[in-house]
Amino acid sequence: MAVVGIGQCAWDMLAVVDHFPQADTKKEALVWEEQGGGPVATALAALSRLGVACRFYGVTGDDREGAAIRHSLMEEGIDVTGLVQRPSASSQTAFIAIDKFTGTRTIFWKRPSGETLRTDELPLDFLHNADFLLLDGLMQDVSLFSARKARAAGIPVMLDAGRIREGMLELARLCDYVVGSEEFAAELGWKDDPGSFRQEVRKHGFGITTITLGSRGSVTFADGDEIILCPAFPVETVDTTGAGDVFHGGYLYGLLQKRPLRDAIRFASACAAMKCRKLGGRAGIPRLSEVRQFLQERGIADCL
């Protein structure tokens, strides 16, 4: 099994504060550390820890952060042959302030200063042996191109839809699975009412669509009229950074195992919850045996 991911990778600075400050004040951080991040890159890190071979296509700059991003992905065992380093460019970087008490995170981020990945930079066989393609839609041309290639090759595609950007709705229609943030859903008219949002999903012609709602769990619009509500597992949350990304990784793993949709989502939810027990997008990502144990301890045997 192999998953190909095309999208963002970042270097995150994480600072824990006793509460998020008012503007124009000074706030001393209690903890301060750095870690790899970025939606697709972190989702692949989750898949890799679950035992799935992963290839990543994206860009970094030629700065310290770019080297750290590459190293962090290699450490997870992800194939980064397709990670392009732009000369004289800075990498995507984020500063993330984490509330000590709630674990909620506020993200300041900057895009890489270099050009995004070009279609002609993808090798001709970029989908070789791929069982799934994961996209975040932030690099419009290469996302549309690769989604079409995957469809033509019969490879399913999952989209992490953070916000509606240029080309995002067209891209979403090309994908078999759309996982949208609450912000993405709100832009489409989400008002906390799954029944009425069902029409939006149909109107836009999306495939199986999931809206992730943080501590309130997720809502999935399956084929037909089925709506799957999955609560979040309560955990001692240290940091929610990357929880959505890890959800995508866990969800994709469940789908690769050909499990029922409901089980795949519950597995994803467990992976995301477990991630929140540690600081940063990646430190808390569980291995397969740990997810199984987590689910068994909660009476959910033989889930995956």
Place this chain on the structure above:
Amino acid sequence: MAVVGIGQCAWDMLAVVDHFPQADTKKEALVWEEQGGGPVATALAALSRLGVACRFYGVTGDDREGAAIRHSLMEEGIDVTGLVQRPSASSQTAFIAIDKFTGTRTIFWKRPSGETLRTDELPLDFLHNADFLLLDGLMQDVSLFSARKARAAGIPVMLDAGRIREGMLELARLCDYVVGSEEFAAELGWKDDPGSFRQEVRKHGFGITTITLGSRGSVTFADGDEIILCPAFPVETVDTTGAGDVFHGGYLYGLLQKRPLRDAIRFASACAAMKCRKLGGRAGIPRLSEVRQFLQERGIADCL
């Protein structure tokens, strides 16, 4: 002329945002860069650009930020022979979010992980040739020790009082000039009424005391009953980071020139305002000829 500074030095990451975000959201930065910072270090950078020889005593870690801090001070021509590098320690670092429209800054910062400067790490002749000592009071023992040494040697001392910490009031009493932030003043009962605050200054036994009030200027309690109100110069503010530090540098320069207190404060105010026209604590610090021109253009000839 020479000034000795003992206190904080930091490495600042600066991000300009269209407005300071709500907690638990994502905010893309419009500009993102790094620069040297820290109260005493930046005040010395100001003095150095005005032509005064400066020596700095403080600590960094042995990390990338520590090397960058040292390099930035050397580039300003500051003597960093007394800057101690702690092994296996991180340096003081800050992430500063700057509001694009108002230039106000919100600071997330972390202390260096290593031990603060010890008294026995100051060379015996640390005050050699010094005409002034500048402290920020964040390293309690070494601050009290060096203030007493300076007094004994007849060298005037200025304190940058950010907040009331352990030993800060005792230290302030040892200093000839106290320059306090509005937060420091508020902790002493400041209620925007110079007349009544005069009693607080007397009660605590402080010398000449200035409260800096950002865009509202400054209030100085001179000897006797004199109170000097100095408005801030209106400028096109890009970033207020370090404005107070540059004020201290300009003020100290004026005092070194033996100018009347009122002129020294106005000069300091000009330096601080000019700094705000560029991003970061140091990029906008003016040279002496630039301050003179700035003042002349505003009809303040022969100020310094």
